[in-house]
Amino acid sequence: MSKKRVLIIGGGSGGAILANLLNPDEYDVTVIDKSRYHTFQPGQLFVAFQGSRKEFQKPIRCLLRDEVKFVNKAVSEVNLDDRYVVTSDGARIEYDYVIIATGVHLDYDAIKGNREILNEYGDYFSSIADAKKLWNTLRKLRKGTFFIGVADPLYKCPPAPHKAAFLSTNLFRRMGVHDKVKVILGMPFPHAYPSKTVSDIIEPKLEERGIEVKTYFTVDSIDTKEKKIYSLEGDEVKYDVATVVPVNTGPKIKVTPEKVLDDTGFFKVDKFKLNIEGYDDAFAIGDCSNVPTSKSGVTAHLHAEVVADRLHGLDSVADGRTHCPIVSNGEGTFVISDYNHPPLPIRMSKFKRLQEDIFIATYWVAVKYPKLMQPIFRSYFEATRPGILSKVGW
Numbered sequence: 001m002s003k004k005r006v007l008i009i010g011g012g013s014g015g016a017i018l019a020n021l022l023n024p025d026e027y028d029v030t031v032i033d034k035s036r037y038h039t040f041q042p043g044q045l046f047v048a049f050q051g052s053r054k055e056f057q058k059p060i061r062c063l064l065r066d067e068v069k070f071v072n073k074a075v076s077e078v079n080l081d082d083r084y085v086v087t088s089d090g091a092r093i094e095y096d097y098v099i100i101a102t103g104v105h106l107d108y109d110a111i112k113g114n115r116e117i118l119n120e121y122g123d124y125f126s127s128i129a130d131a132k133k134l135w136n137t138l139r140k141l142r143k144g145t146f147f148i149g150v151a152d153p154l155y156k157c158p159p160a161p162h163k164a165a166f167l168s169t170n171l172f173r174r175m176g177v178h179d180k181v182k183v184i185l186g187m188p189f190p191h192a193y194p195s196k197t198v199s200d201i202i203e204p205k206l207e208e209r210g211i212e213v214k215t216y217f218t219v220d221s222i223d224t225k226e227k228k229i230y231s232l233e234g235d236e237v238k239y240d241v242a243t244v245v246p247v248n249t250g251p252k253i254k255v256t257p258e259k260v261l262d263d264t265g266f267f268k269v270d271k272f273k274l275n276i277e278g279y280d281d282a283f284a285i286g287d288c289s290n291v292p293t294s295k296s297g298v299t300a301h302l303h304a305e306v307v308a309d310r311l312h313g314l315d316s317v318a319d320g321r322t323h324c325p326i327v328s329n330g331e332g333t334f335v336i337s338d339y340n341h342p343p344l345p346i347r348m349s350k351f352k353r354l355q356e357d358i359f360i361a362t363y364w365v366a367v368k369y370p371k372l373m374q375p376i377f378r379s380y381f382e383a384t385r386p387g388i389l390s391k392v393g394w
Contacts, residue, residue, distance in 0.1 A: 003025075003026060003027055003028040004026065004027050004028070004096040004097060005027075005028050005030070005094065005095045005096045005097070006022060006027045006028065006029045006030070006095065006096065006097045006098075006099070006311070007030050007032065007085060007093060007095035007097070007098045007099070008029065008030065008031045008032070008098075008099045008101055009032055009033075009075050009078070009085065009098065009099070009100050009101060009102055009253075010031075010032075010033055010100065010101035010102040010103060010286075010288075011031045011032075011033035011035070011038055011060035011063070011064075011070070011101075012033075012038060012039075012101060012102075012103055012286070012297075012300065013038075013286070013297045013300050013301055013304075013367060014101040014285045014286035014300030014301065014303055014304045015031055015033070015099070015101035015285075015286075015304075016031065016038060016060065016063050016064060016367050016368075017300075017301055017304040017305070017366075017367055017370045018099060018101065018285070018304035018307055018308055019031050019064055019065070019068045020063075020064060020065050020068070020367070020368060020369070020370050020371070021304065021305065021308035021370050021371065022308055022311060022312075023312060024065070024067040024068075026311075026312075027097075027311070028069075029067070029068045029069065030068070030069040030070070030071060030093070031060065031064060031068060031069070031070050031071070032070075032071040032072075032073060032075060032085070032087070032093070033060055033070075033071075033072065034072075034073065034074035034075070034088075035060070035072075036059055036060060036061075036072050037057050037058065037059055037060060038057070038058055038059070038060045038063055038367070039056060039057045039127070039128060040056045040057070040360070040363055040364075041157070041297065042157070042160075042297070042325075042360070043056030043128075043360070044056065044124050044125065044126075044127070044128060044130075044131040045124050045131075045160065045163050045164060045167060046167075047124075047128060047131035047132055047135060048122070048123070048124035048131040048132075048134040048135050048138075048164070048167075049124070049134075049135070049138070049164065049167035049168050049170070049171050050135075050167065050170075050171070051135050051139075054360075055364075056128060057128055058364065060072075062368075063364070063367050063368045064368075065368075071087075071093075073087040073088060073089060073091070074087060074088040075087055075088070075102075075253055076088045076253065076254060077253065077254040077255075077256070078098065078100070078253055078254070078255050078256070079256045080098070080255070080256060080257065080260065080276065080279055080282050081256060081257065082256075083095055083096070083098070083281070085098065096281065097281050097282070097283075097311065098281070098282050098283070099282075099283045099284070099285060099307060100251070100267055100276075100282075100283070100284040100285070100288050100289075101284075101285050101286055101288065101300065101304075102251040102253070102287075102288045103156070103251075103286060103287045103288060103300075104155075104156050104248040104249065104250070104251075104287045104288065104295065105248070105249045105250065105251055105252050105265070106125070106126055106246045106247075106248065107246055107247040107248070107249055108126075108246045110151065110152075110246065110247035111151045111219055111220065111221060111222065111244065111246065111247065112221040112222060113221060113222025113223060113224050113229075114151065114219075114222060114244050114246055116222070116224045117222060117224060117242050117243065117244065118130065118243075118246075120137075120224075121133065121134055121137045121241050121242065121243060122134035122135075122136070122137055122243075123243040123244075124160070124164050124243065125160065125243070125245055125246070126246075134243060137241055138168065138171060138172075138241065139171075139175070141172075141177070141181055141240065141241055142175075142177050142180065142181070143177065143180040143181060143240075144180075144181060144182070144239075144240030144241070145181070145182045145183075145184060145237070145238060145239050145240050145241075146168055146172075146181055146182070146183050146184070146239070146240065146241050146242070147184045147186065147229060147237055147239040147241070147242040147243075147244075148161050148164050148165055148168070148183070148184070148185050148186070148242075148243055148244075149161075149185075149186040149187075149217065149219040149229060149237075149242065149243075149244040149245070150186065150187060150188055150218065150219060150244065150245045151218070151219045151244055151245060151246055151247050152188070152218070152245075152247045152248065153188045153189065153194070153218070154248060154264070154295075155245050155248045155295070156248055156287050156295035156296065157294075157295065157296055157297075157324065158193070158194055158294050158295075158296075158324065158335065159193075159324050159325065159326040159335060160245070161185060161187070161245060162185065162192070162193065162202060162206070162326055163325075163326060163327055164243070165183055165185045165206065165209075165211045166205070166206075166209060166211075166326075166327060166328040166329060167327070168183055169183055169209045169210065169211060169329075170329055178210070182210075182212065183209075183210070183211045183212070184211075184212045184213075184214060184237060184239075185206070185211055185212070185213050185214070186213075186214040186217035186219065186229070186231065186237065187213065187214070187215055187217060188216065188217060188218035188232075189215060189216070190215055190216060191203070191215055192206060192213045192215065193335075195335070195337075195342065195343040197342065197343050197344065197345050198326075198333075198335055198343050198345075200345065201333055201345060201346065201347060201348060202326060202328070202333070202348070205328045205329075205331070205348060209328070209329065214231075214235065214237065216231075216233045216235075217231045217233065217235055217237075218231055218232040218233060219231060219232075219244050220232040222242070222244065227239050227240065227242075229242060229244070248287075248295070249264050249265045249266075250262075250264060250265025250266040250267065250288055251265065251288055252265075255267075260276050260277055260278065260279075262290050266284075266288060266289060266290040267284035267288055267289050267290060268290050269283070269284050269289045269290060269291060271291045271292060271318065271320065271339070272317040272318055272319075273306075273310065273317060273318075274289065274291075274303055274306055274307055274310075274318055283307050285300055285303035285304055285306075285307055286299060286300030286303055286304075287299075287300065289303075291303075291318070291320065292320070292339075293320045293321075293322050293337075293338075293339075294322045294324055294335065294337075296322060296323075296324050298321075298322065298323045298324065299321070299322060301366075301377075302318065302321055302381075303318060304370075305370075305374070306318045319338045319339055319340075320337070320338045320339035320340075321336075321337075321338045321381065321385075321386075322335055322336065322337045322338070322343075323335070323336055323381070323384070325352070325355070325356045325359075326348075327353055327356055328348065328353075330350055330353055331348040331349060331350055331352070331353050332348060332349070332350075332352035332353035332354075332355065332356050333346045333347065333348040333349070333352055334346050334352060334384075336384060336386055336389060337386055338385075338386050338387075340386070340387070341386035341387060341390060344386055344389050344390055344394075345393075346389070346394050347394070
């Protein structure tokens with residue numbers, strides 16, 4: 001029996017884990033990505049605010065099983081009806097199953113001035129290189145205002161701006177300028193975090209660290225000459241250094257038929273089975289899909305497991321699980337929810353901060369050898385199911 005051809009577009013956490021989970025006796029797997037490198041994106045925060053030199057980037061090829069093919073090309077077109085993709089150099093690749101795992105497109109040009117402040121200061125969101133640039137920028141800041149903002153309520157890794165705020169205050173304290181540098185966090189919500197339950201946990205910690213939170217502040221434009229940031233709601237902030245999470249959209253790929261994309265370019269999928277609407281041979285996992293959950297690496301990982309199970313004949317379904325860490329000064333918490341439970345009130349503790357460090361230390365092993373780590377992760381996620389924690393607390 002001939003093997004089924006599986007094409008995975010994207011070599012991030014979801015794509016790489018899925019490729020390594022699929023049975024090589026059943027599937028001929030190819031991963032295609034425009035980049036040669038896989039980046040552990042949360043690590044960019046530690047580069048930007050701690051100057052970390054840990055290895056947060058590795059070649060995609062070395063993270064894939066030997067049986068998995070890797071094609072280092074950009075994809076320009078996906079035709080779901082005729083089962084093929086076209087690369088930027090015009091090559092055509094046919095498939096039996098396709099999985100879109102591209103993540104989001106970061107549109108730094110959607111907000112006036114955002115490209116300019118990225119180029120001037122760097123940021124913690126786009127790349128390791130820009131995270132290093134922000135680290136070098138902040139080390140020179142001796143007084144003034146550091147502004148952290150968001151250009152649209154829909155963005156990947158919702159806790160990232162808060163982690164940035166906490167980690168930046170730690171940096172300024174180590175530099176001895178915390179009383180001269182003000183950190184302002186602008187969020188497009190009525191409270192500090194999209195979920196009020198989570199806000200009630202972290203707002204006292206933000207206040208304790210002297211971080212000013214501006215609610216209902218959706219960045220609309222940036223005047224780089226006057227160094228002012230204007231919100232869609234009519235407010236403004238004067239800054240000395242600023243970083244703004246850009247507008248996040250679906251991947252910039254021509255897709256046939258276009259109706260499988262929503263208004264912002266994300267793939268419409270069955271939120272349980274993760275297949276693209278109208279197709280049983282095409283899936284979208286992680287950030288590029290329109291599932292009603294936070295866009296995060298954990299979500300992509302869990303999506304990869306669901307799709308692998310389904311291709312292996314199991315009736316596995318996604319439950320909308322999120323498990324996103326927020327870290328402050330030596331403490332941490334998690335944003336935990338699923339389709340049936342909104343985010344839970346998980347208190348901050350030093351133990352949860354340690355869990356984040358353990359996760360970082362095991363990340364590369366989890367990507368390359370997901371079958372080895374699967375029993376551990378499944379036991380952990382079972383023990384921390386929202387249905388359980390909502391009764392016992394954590």
